[in-house]
Amino acid sequence: MSDFQNVALQLAEAQHSPDWLQSLRERGALSWSSARWPTRKTELWKNTPLQPLQSDMPSRWAAATGTDWQQDIEQIDIDATRLVFVNGQFMAELSSDLPAEIVRFADADVAQRQVIEQKLGTVVDAERHLFAALSNAWVADGILVQVPRNRSLDKPIYVLNVSTPEAEPAVSNQRVLMVLEDGSQAELIEHYVSADSKQNGFVNSLTEVIVGQNAQVQHYRINLEQEDLLHVGGVHVNLHRDARFHGFTLAQGSRLKRIDYQVNHRGEGAHLELHGVYLPRNKQLIDYHTNVEHCVPHCTTNEVFRGIIGDSAKAVFNGRIHIHPQAQKTLAELSNKNLLTSPNAEIYTKPELEIYADDVRCAHGATISQLNETSLFYLQSRGVERAEAISMLSFGFINELLTQVPEQAIQDYLRPRLTTLFGQGSELLGQLDYE
Template identity: 70%
Template sequence: MTDFQQDAVRLAAQQQSPDWLASLRQQAAEDWLQASWPTRKTEHWKYTPLLPLQKDGFKHWAKATSDWQSAVEFIDLDATRLVFVNGVFDAANSSALPEGVVRFCDATDSARALIQQHLGKVVDGDRHLFATLSNAWAADGVLVHVPRNQALEKPVYIVHVSTPGVEPAIANQRVLVVLEESARAEIIEHYLSTDAVQNSFVNSLSEMVVGDNAELQHYRLNLEEENLLHLGGVHVNLLRNARLRAFTLAQGSRLKRIDYQVNHRGAGADLNLQGIYLPRNNQVVDYHTNVQHCVPHCTTNEIFRGIIADSAHAVFNGRIHIFPDAQKTLAELSNKNLLTSNKAEVDTKPELEIYADDVKCAHGATVSQLNATALYYLQSRGVSRQEAEVMMSFGFINELLQDIAEPAVQDYLLPRLARLFGRDGEFLQRLHHE
């Protein structure tokens, strides 16, 4: 057992949490202490060591601060906004909450019953160690509940702001989404920080139940400063004819790992999952996705693309598991990577595990560098080398950016990607629309 595991349980004991979460927290704490700590020999953590967690000595909960507003910028959209600063709810910068959107600590009896029914039930704690830890730390969070045949009037925009503290500290983030039959919702999770050097560890977990014929549009943006440590997970159950459209984008950090676990539980369920990762400097980013087709007539379309620069390291492990009863499955997985430096590195592992015989599945991965011939061609037409590299890099991910259904998310990302690529926003806007 590591010092971090013991410190994590001590921190859980210091929390103030609702009594009705005690059973979940206690069982999770016991499971956490008994769990094996991942090493280089642990397959799912082979390329992403957890040394920063062990070395930094996280012994305190992060505390809210009040001097961050001028250092961050929210997405400009008409939405129900909930802001958490270092894991603490910030009412002053949040919207009035409509019916169906509640914090755990303010839950009514009916909301508590719903939370207890689903919280910690979508995620498989045996496979996802830090989801178990999130259950042990469950104190506050957000429930989004949409009843049958209803739709949220506005998107729900959940913002998690990180700021540095005097000592390394921890923030735990929790989201639970429950859509009943034929319900519709749009959820945006936005993780960001001030530009100052961060010293926090964020453990985030989102669980979602998408009911029969319901539809969920979900965005997850991880745009924190590179010294912040982030381990996150998105775990979804799709019921009969449910539809999930998901987009995720992440910059790297000293340690960043995001897991997607999507379970097709009802016939006719449909998943469209797209992701972009953009590590640079000495950053690390690790995406592990696992899609389980448990029933027949379900579809999955999964596309991830990464641009790895400088001495950064990216990991992508995408798995699609077709169970014996999942006949008539249609599933495709694509992962493409662009290395813009001779020192950049990516480990990609697309997997298909098929136990049904009447399916149509495909998967593939590519790793390439900027094409020297194409660079020369653009330069021969009067384009500078820097602009040529930006055009080719941006073109590599532009197809996925154009597929973003929420215009406000597109408008927010483009100028930030421009700064990342070392160009002005207008230049990238032109490329985006050409």
């Protein structure tokens, strides 16, 4: 085992958790301790070194702080059921009164505990996803969202996860279990954020979503933490017959940022719509790995990711769609487009189609490019300054995905921040000379 694996097990042993979660924790600890630590030769991690975890090894659990962070962090302005976590600790005084459909693991009654025990850890494959095993070993609290049959939640669920620096590097573990029964609907917003001050934490976050027959989920995952924060996260989804999952994710990079999406089509007629944007700069790294399993016939997937990589940043995108032999009449499309705005920027993109059925319609593609010189010249000839022209074209590269975000409050939150980001010229757009 690596040094970090040993430290992580020590943290798990030192953590207090309910007895009824002990079985899952033990299974997670066993998977974590028996797993090989990823190296450059490990296919799923070959472009994403885990050295930051080894060099700045966290040795304690993060603690909740006061409310000073509110001066530096702007929340999404939305009428929603709000749950606030600071360094993984629930802040009841800053959160909404929770409806019956939402409960913390710590407050679950007998019936809710049974749901958590039966469902938690069943969507994610801890053997394939190393840090999901760690999440299981660390689980002590979390959120259960259970929407009854043919019901819709009155408001979106807004989970705000705030990270603040501490005297020593520390860890936090964040867990969400969402169970939608047949015919139900819900909207979940997960917002990971920190102040601009230098961070020294590690966040391990895992969301599991079970979408029943003819149920529908609108899910958002926004990662806008300061670049020194280490973050590994995952969204794992099971789609049953005629279920719908619409996802949007946007993230800036950090010294280590890895986000996995695992979606399993379990019932015929299920549909996945997944859009993503990543924006690393400086010397940041961001890695998106998506894996869609078409296990049954008549399911559809539309996946679109776009990245803008500047300065000396590095991005990794690995998108895999696996069509099983019995998954006839599948319709699946995957697109990944990347814009390099610096000669030192890097992108490793690998779209994959693995097809074992013969009656399917599937397509995938990836592009890597610089800004179009003709378009730049056109804007400059109309009096637009060069730096502003580059910013305009860069923003336009991802604006198509932003305009498709159904929740207007999220559009309103992101647009001014991205406009500011693109306006920083040399920081995001690098020093690339198009002349």
